[in-house]
Amino acid sequence: MGTTMNDTRTRFFCLCMSPAIDATVTLPRAPKGEGEIFKDVAEEENVGGKAVNVARWLAIRGARVACGGLLGEDNDRPFVKELAKYAIEDRFVRVPGVTRRNEMIVWPGGSMKLNRAAFPGLGNGEWGMGNGLFEVVMSQLTQGHLPSRQSNPSRQSNPYDAEAPGVAILSGSLPSAAPKDFYARAVARLKSQGWTVVLDASGEPMCLALESAPDLIKPNAEECEALVGFIPKTAEEFVRATALLREKSAHVIISDGGAGAWFDGAFVAAPKVDVVDTTAAGDTLLAEWCWRCFGERGTGNGERIPRAKRVAEGDALAGVGMGNGEWGKWAVAAGSAACTMPGGAPPPSGVVEALKNVIA
Numbered sequence: 358m359g360t361t362m363n364d365t366r367t368r369f370f371c372l373c374m375s376p377a378i379d380a381t382v383t384l385p386r387a388p389k390g391e392g393e394i395f396k397d398v399a400e401e402e403n404v405g406g407k408a409v410n411v412a413r414w415l416a417i418r419g420a421r422v423a424c425g426g427l428l429g430e431d432n433d434r435p436f437v438k439e440l441a442k443y444a445i446e447d448r449f450v451r452v453p454g455v456t457r458r459n460e461m462i463v464w465p466g467g468s469m470k471l472n473r474a475a476f477p478g479l480g481n482g483e484w485g486m487g488n489g490l491f492e493v494v495m496s497q498l499t500q501g502h503l504p505s506r507q508s509n510p511s512r513q514s515n516p517y518d519a520e521a522p523g524v525a526i527l528s529g530s531l532p533s534a535a536p537k538d539f540y541a542r543a544v545a546r547l548k549s550q551g552w553t554v555v556l557d558a559s560g561e562p563m564c565l566a567l568e569s570a571p572d573l574i575k576p577n578a579e580e581c582e583a584l585v586g587f588i589p590k591t592a593e594e595f596v597r598a599t600a601l602l603r604e605k606s607a608h609v610i611i612s613d614g615g616a617g618a619w620f621d622g623a624f625v626a627a628p629k630v631d632v633v634d635t636t637a638a639g640d641t642l643l644a645e646w647c648w649r650c651f652g653e654r655g656t657g658n659g660e661r662i663p664r665a666k667r668v669a670e671g672d673a674l675a676g677v678g679m680g681n682g683e684w685g686k687w688a689v690a691a692g693s694a695a696c697t698m699p700g701g702a703p704p705p706s707g708v709v710e711a712l713k714n715v716i717a
Contacts, residue, residue, distance in 0.1 A: 540565065
């Protein structure tokens, strides 16, 4: 989709520090034991990584999107092609080596997933102050240009570089050598510059980032244990977990697998679908919600939800803070539709609409 200087759509930037080539290998039956060989298996590859999945769905929905982070310079071609296909601006910083390849192995009635480490060749020294990778990546986002030491000759000048900040979506795991406070520092810097910040991470990086008060977070139920000390299972526990998390973030989405998701304490049940691959389900859910909240009929300022560290007194749960219960229904429908696609591939929009229509 082309853009003009008068385009008022909200600008999204998706930060992906651990992109991947996601492969789905389909076996005709369940493995029986050690040494078994399957011949002529079906395989499908898609460019992925959590924030790449988010960016792609936002672009499909009609948003104008930039995506950046790290890419291995030895195999960036599939990513360059995919970003160009969806008119997503490429702001990735190239680093030596290759971008990882993950595999989902599925068979009738079962599956397993192999996630490889992202950029294992990067050392701790790469992330130092000054011209370290943190500064390089953040400069690429906030300055709108690639530092000369890691240039991308295919990138052209962007007329939107001088615009007011929009919505930054930080999503996915960090390379093992990255500092644990990477997201905390990124959230703090972005918010100080006026960005609305959405964060989807886990473990220590997420715990530390909560101290910087992102505007919206999206943990899943299992990830809540590291954040609030327990895995919510009942409705009361999901509401309690939401309340605790909203002391650090203005708004909270907690995904609960095939059951559905909680939006500031309001539950939306997921429709039943034939699951093929769950790789991009949570990412598509988050992207759809962000599109409904910030992008659709947006004014360009990316500020439909309050930007505050703590919820205002009297701002009840049950979804009031999210502004519109329909957004949650659309988000759950999109996430459910993504489960029907292999390897993180985006679902047809018609499937999303059909599923949304069956959600009560």
